Amino acid sequence: MSNGPELALPAVYNLADLRAQVRQWRADGLRIGFVPTMGALHDGHLALVKQALDTADRVIVSIFVNPTQFAPGEDFESYPRTLESDAQKLAEIGAHLVYSPDAGEMYPEGYVTTVTLTGPTHGLESISRPHFFNGVATVVCKLLNQVQPDLAVFGEKDYQQLMVIRRMVRDLNLPVEIAGGETVREPDGLALSSRNVYLNANERERAARLNVILHDFAEALSRGDNVADAQHQAQLKAQTAFDGVDYVVARDAENLEALPAGPIERDARVLAAVRVGKTRLIDNRAAPKT
Incomplete structure (x- = not known):
């Protein structure tokens, strides 16, 4: 179950291996939770994973720096990539599986499909980052279809994103519960990021x-x-x-x-x-x- 580095907990790097594991857990009647991330995990991410662990038998955490939500000149290339230390943190709190596809797995050659919303995408982040929510909605829709969880947890720190995902799930009739996790802050109140x-x-x-x-x-x-x-x-x-x-x-x-x-x-x-x-x-x- 590995096409990547040795990690502190089980990991899969392609859709076939992911679905094989999910199929086994489903056959055992287990409830599956999911937390999508771009890695560089901090206590805010870990709080979302713990929230999923409270109500799910198995929790999958995806780590994928999604290129389609970055515009030219943003920090895609420099965005922190810390897979090994992320996996160690997840193992310590009891997560069960890391899903870490590469861009070729998520967007294979010839990929042309995107998810576009209106409603809660208007204004706010979309003013300065008009590309952003198409990229987010597309990758989250793909991840939810790939993992097929019962529950997915997203942080309230990205509140507009949470509202966009809830609307997408409702409008597309995706069979998953979307839960929001409270923002985790430093002692002086700065939101973890x-x-x-x-x-x-x-x-x-x-x-x-x-x-x-x-x-x-x-x-x-x-x-x-x-x-x-x-x-x-x-x-x-x-x-x-x-x-x-x-x-x-x-x-x-x-x-x-x-x-x-x-x-x-x-x-x-x-x-x-x-x-x-x-x-x-x-x-x-x-x-x-x-």
């Missing part, structure tokens, strides 16, 4: 401001402040704190639609994407109606 390794010491200190700004923004909405006023204040704080601001906005928590003026009338989500030095950070916070 594989890209945090790009930050130098000064940038790392400044990056922690993002959580504070979003926390205050969410609290303002929950206590009944006007959406437009609270959003404007949060945007001003972000423009002062960071080297670039793609967005700092409030959206409907269920469908990511823009909110009307005035106090929120249902649960909201505040979301941001900013740049600290050359590193782009995203984060979000729940703003429940109280």
Whole structure:
């Protein structure tokens, strides 16, 4: 069951071997959980795996740096690739299988099919990264079809992505439960991200401001402040704190639609994407109606 490096837990590198293992587990009546990742695993990823382990008999973790969700000039080539240490971390918490295909396995010669959504893909990440969600939806759809899990867990840190995947699964009638995992943070509140390794010491200190700004923004909405006023204040704080601001906005928590003026009338989500030095950070916070 190996066409790659020796790892700390069982691994498969092609679809045939993956399906053979899944078929065996299915024959044994086991419930299968799945966590898709691009590797460079941190405690946030591991929390998603632990969540899957809570309700599944076997958990598969995919590690695949997906080229179709990177635009020219983004960090595809430099994105951290740490398969051996990732597998060690997964073995230590009890994951059962790593699935690590290469690009040729995922997108063989002549591949032409993509998955395209509207709805929750509009705005936010799509403004500066218009390619992104087609790449994400396509690779996630392929992975779900390849693994055929009962449950798949995605992090709430990438909240728009979670909403896109839930819509895709619903619209395409894919037989899988999609669960969201809470964002894991550093002690100073910075959301864990594989890209945090790009930050130098000064940038790392400044990056922690993002959580504070979003926390205050969410609290303002929950206590009944006007959406437009609270959003404007949060945007001003972000423009002062960071080297670039793609967005700092409030959206409907269920469908990511823009909110009307005035106090929120249902649960909201505040979301941001900013740049600290050359590193782009995203984060979000729940703003429940109280």
